[in-house]
Amino acid sequence: MKWTELSILTTHEAVDAVTNILHEAGASGVVIEDSKELDKERIDKFGEIYALNPEDFPKTGVVVKAYLSASSFLTETIEEVKLAIANLVNFDINIGENVLTLCEVDDEDWSTAWKQYYHPVKISERFTIVPTWENYEPVSTDELIIELDPGMAFGTGTHPTTVMCLQGLEKVVKEGDTVIDIGTGSGVLSIGAAMLGAKRVHALDLDEVAVTAARENVQLNKTDDVVEVFHGNLLDTVKEPADVVVANILAEIIMSFTDDAFSIVKPGGLYVTSGIIGAKKDEVKAALKASGFVIEEVLMMEDWVAIIARRP
Template identity: 40%
Template structure:
């Protein structure tokens, strides 16, 4: 199948997040960000990760122009609107240059894997793609992921924020409900961190399949299941923690139904929320019977931890 590669170049690395925000607000989650600052960050943490060398091909990335890359298939839902979305990016971010390349699926099917490398997301959690080698250090828990067509590699702020809060609040033997679980990364993290039972809900049938495959990869099928569903509709499950990495509007829509799925004093963790909307979303969560415990911010995004009153 043919696809179109859209490369959005920015004048400054600082503008990349603004480009990503416009794309996400238009329901585009699977862009590839090429940020030269990541290479310097990698080098600064060399001692922390005890590396002996860095591949030259990685060092070359520091000299590349900052960019966000999209791949749009000919049968994609956004095919007809992508030009308007790109125009919105140009109107939002100054100095953007866009290059469009036509290509064939055979060239693409493994190309995106070049950009997904092992990454330490929290104090304990490391996310590793299945095709990469990684030797876990003492105290590290490694999540094996092949995201396929599902959202969730752990590197985006929305996911990493959620992972940090899950790691902070989960206790051995807890149960967790993951609403909108995508690749299953949050559910798997909970399982590795000691949860006794985890249920993931996902509205995309393809993501349900991918989520269960990733659960199996991590040898957690005995305590994690991913099922098809629309938020919590028709779900009869009570957990110690409910996690929802969605978008602000969906978090607000979900929040009133969360108490019915939480055990007494349970924790509700929500992410995928622009920091400028934190107050608005927090108000809805509080109205739903929760006390805000903390709001964690990274870049333009935030995650909210709340306790049931």
């Protein structure tokens, strides 16, 4: 199927209004390329924020992109968009250069276009995430390289919650440990645990697409002798306790099964959890403590939190 990409160079002030116009014209979503992204300050402790390519961003202002199906009414739709944006000046909205460009896009182009933004990234003292289509040479002898193709599953390995979980696993996983990975996504945490010396990893996810992607990534990283991936909801597929349990999921879900989580962590074992927005930190800590966990460490990155807790 053919699609037309509308690209509009405008101002930060006009972004919301232009986005609304595009939605009303039939776009189900927009892409925003903001020139300010290049100058934004970020925490970069382990290089997890890799260099942005200036070629991907406008020199000034904001580019708002939308995609419309190529139909017989496309010309009229584009003219309506132009008029609606030009009319914003009547509402005292600065639309800047207001340059509109068009190009044709195929469905198959979209399926791989995102890969240009995903590169090797060192996310902890030892772990480096490398996309399967990139060539990478290790920079140290003890570096652990996880090759990853996230496919359609959430989890490129560079989101702050994933980074903190891997950093947490690096702190707590010992040779010969058993590990449970709840909500494995692309399998990156399970693979990391195996590389750190775990003898058995039980990974599970409710999303069948994630299960497929995780199994492929586990095989790709030659950890399928340690990691087994299951389709299941939370702890449904878990039969016995583990030395380490990791869960990178939503705070609300974490709080809903802290008692169950406590029961599958061996006495003296550790629970590493993230997916927690900063505002929920105290609630999650309270829920973990109420179930019997002792909080050992709280990690923070951007507005996200990870908690390492021990079962006494």
